[in-house]
Structure formats: structure tokens, C-alpha cells
Amino acid sequence: MTDNWNKAAETQELTEIQRLSEDINEIGINNEHKPPPAELDDNPADASLLMKIIRKGLIDTKNDLDIQRKDPNSPLYSVKSFEALHLKPELLKGVYAMGYNTPSKIQETALPTLIADPPQNMIAQSQSGTGKTAAFTLAMLTRVDTTKDYPQVLCLSPTYELAIQTGEVAARMAKFCPDISIRYAVRGEEISRGDKLKDHVIIGTPGKVLDWSLKFRAFDLSKIIVFVLDEADVMIAQQGHQDQCIRLQKHLSKKCQMMLFSATYEKKVMDFAEFIVPSPITIRLKKEEEVLDNIKQYYVKCRGQDDKYRAIANIYGVITIGQAIIFCHTRKTAGWLAGKMSNEVGSESVGVLSGDLTVEQRLAVLDRFREGHQKCLITTNVLSRGIDIDQVNIVVNFDLPIDQQGNADCETYLHRIGRTGRFGKHGIAINLIDSEQCMRICRDIEKHFGKKIMLLDAENSDEIEKIGT
């Protein structure tokens, strides 16, 4: 079986996908992070000085920004450098050590407001891969008072993997602030009854945080001064997450600063966000098209499940560079697909990740994929958001994302294909279509974003072979 496979892969002609992935190889990877030697002075960032410095760095806001605030006459500050934020020197050092040179659009716009006093609530939208995580982690860390040993900052993520990833960003950023203690509140982390947490920063998933705060009373929600919702639209709108987040939010102090971040907010979700967050500043970088400009979108016509499998197999065969993530609608399909592929290419070459696994397994699978040992990872919506893996340049929708009513789920689609094309790199999205119903959903997605999803089909192109047949 494996021999056949390799032969097929070897004799494969130069297909569209192959050419595209070579294309990506040429333009794609650009890791020129040269942290400038930091000229640090150690003035504390007191409020008046901070405002003066921010004022100096004031730039006009371009029309790709849409900012709403209570008092439209109050100026909104923006910074062109991390120095201008006047962070604690240790924190600035951490930022440079991570390889960040200059703030991204969302960072330069959101950060001055997020770290200014008095604290202000914010709802921010910015496309995937533009540095949202770094923006809010930095804001979180600036608020920590290490002379107090109780949790002051709470960040919630929708999945285990995302919480871990965010925690790792925070830890790297706080590398030179050894006093700051960060704690994960996720599956697999346990505390005993009566424990009182002394960590300054809690990063976790809603269930565990609820458990620790309200049930075990391991920390006091009313003492939290910064409350962050990552992937805020799912957190406040998706059943299951919604009740937990709102319940937690109700226990916060009125003075607690709230930060909501996501790449997508459906209209009514944004309305709801503005309803539950007191007088928020809303920032939207409305350039969805830019993400899509970097990603070529295709669809492949298939006759059914097995046909879709053949398409995946063929795609796998032509991946020469980079990695692919394959999204399925259910854990069962993901498991089935992974099993079938493992039989053909060996179980060490393909990964599968879903909520079926234990947290230890999930961590191991993602680590293995991150290290590049596998060309492809089969998963569910659990990985549709936020996960940042450099080498991913192909996203395949084995099943298109749909909502509870069975309609196109455009938000999830954008998040899924946003796993590639991160930070301006190029990527390919391939949708497998096996029914009229699917085709209709695909057309809806195309219409929603106003971007062509092109047919990848042997009948239409003599260069494409064996895709979906």
C-alpha cells in the first residue's frame, strides 16, 4: 500500500498545487526579525508622562480603521514604536527578545489605550495573524503589581490549545520579569481544596476558571483588574461558553478593565458585546480582504466521502513544502480520515487532534506537528481559531464549516483558512464539495467575502490530475 502511495507521489506531474507550494516557498518565509539594541531608561511609566509620550507619537488614523468611542472628540493615540509605550524596561526587553521590532497595526492602535490610565474597556477586531495575542498579553503584563500576591489578570480562551499558546507568549514576554507568576487554569491542572492562588496572571478555559474561582474560592474574581476574552465572539455568543463567561464577568469589580479580541464579530454579536461591556472603545481593522488576498481559494468536486478521501490523498502526495491542516465537521470523521491515511502513509506521518484525546495527547500531537514531523494534521473546529504554526500553507476543508441551522459559517471559515497566510504570508485553501448542498454553502461563503473560490478540476485543467477522482 505504502509503495503504491510513494510511486503515485513520485510520478505525480507538476500540478497546480505543487506549483503553488513552490510559489509559496519563494515568497513565503520571511523571518527577518532583528531586534534593535534597546536603549532603555528606567523611568516608571507614570500616567502624565505616559500621556505626554503617547501624544508625541500621535499619528493620524487611516481609513482602514474604524474606531468608536464615547467622546468622539477625545484624541486617540497611536504609537509607531514599542519605546513610545514607555513600558517597564524588563518588559520592553522581553518584547524585543521575542523578535518584535515595530508594533503591528492593531498593536500601535490598541496598546496606548489599553495601558493608559484610567483603564478603559476595549472591543477590538483585527484579522487573523496580525498580532492580537501579543497586544493583549503586553497590556495584561503592564497592569501586574508584583508587590501583591494574588491573581490580578484573567485571560479566557475557548480551547485548551489556545490557552497554552497564549500562556507561552506571556511567559516569553515576561522573561525578564521573573517576579511575575503565570498560572494555567485548564484541564489537567489541579488544585486542592483550600488552596489560595498567589499567581498574578491566570490564563485558562472557562470551565476550569469557574471551578477554581467560584467553587474552590482559590482566588477572588472581584480583585481582578484586567479581564481578557480571546476569540471574544465565540466566548460571549456560543452556547456553552457564553453562560460560563457571563457568570464570571458578573463577579468582576466594576473597575475591572475588559478587553475583547477577535478576528470576527457577527453584527449581532458585536451588538451584544457592546451591550455587556460598559462604555467600550471599539476598534475594527476592517481589512478582511487582505487575509483573503494572501490565500488562494479552491474547491474540488467529489462524488462522496471516499472521493473526498482520494482528494486528500492526492493533496498529501503533492505537498512538498510546508504543512497542511485538514478540518472535519466531527471527531468521528477526523478519526476515520486519520485512520485511513495512517494505513496508507504510516501513522507517524499524519496527526489527528480532537476533543476525543486527553490533554496530554493533545499537547503531544500539537508539539509534534509544530516541530514539523508531520506534513498534515487532521482536526475539528477545536483548532479553527488562533493556533499559530508558521509552516502551515495549506488548509483543507474536508467538510465546510456550517452552523447549527446547516448554513454557511463564514466566521469559522475565515478563522480556519486564517491558519495559513499569517503575517502576510501566502497560503492555499481547498474546499471539498460532494453535494449540491455543499456547493450552495460554498457559493454563500464566496458571496459573503466577495472573493472567488476557483474550481480545481481535471476537466477544466489538463495539468491537474487525480484530484478527487
Place this chain on the structure above:
DNA sequence: AAAAAAT
């Protein structure tokens, strides 16, 4: 349908 809390 998946995810997130143990049970």
C-alpha cells in the same frame, strides 16, 4: 456538531 468542568 464541537468545545468546555468533573461526575
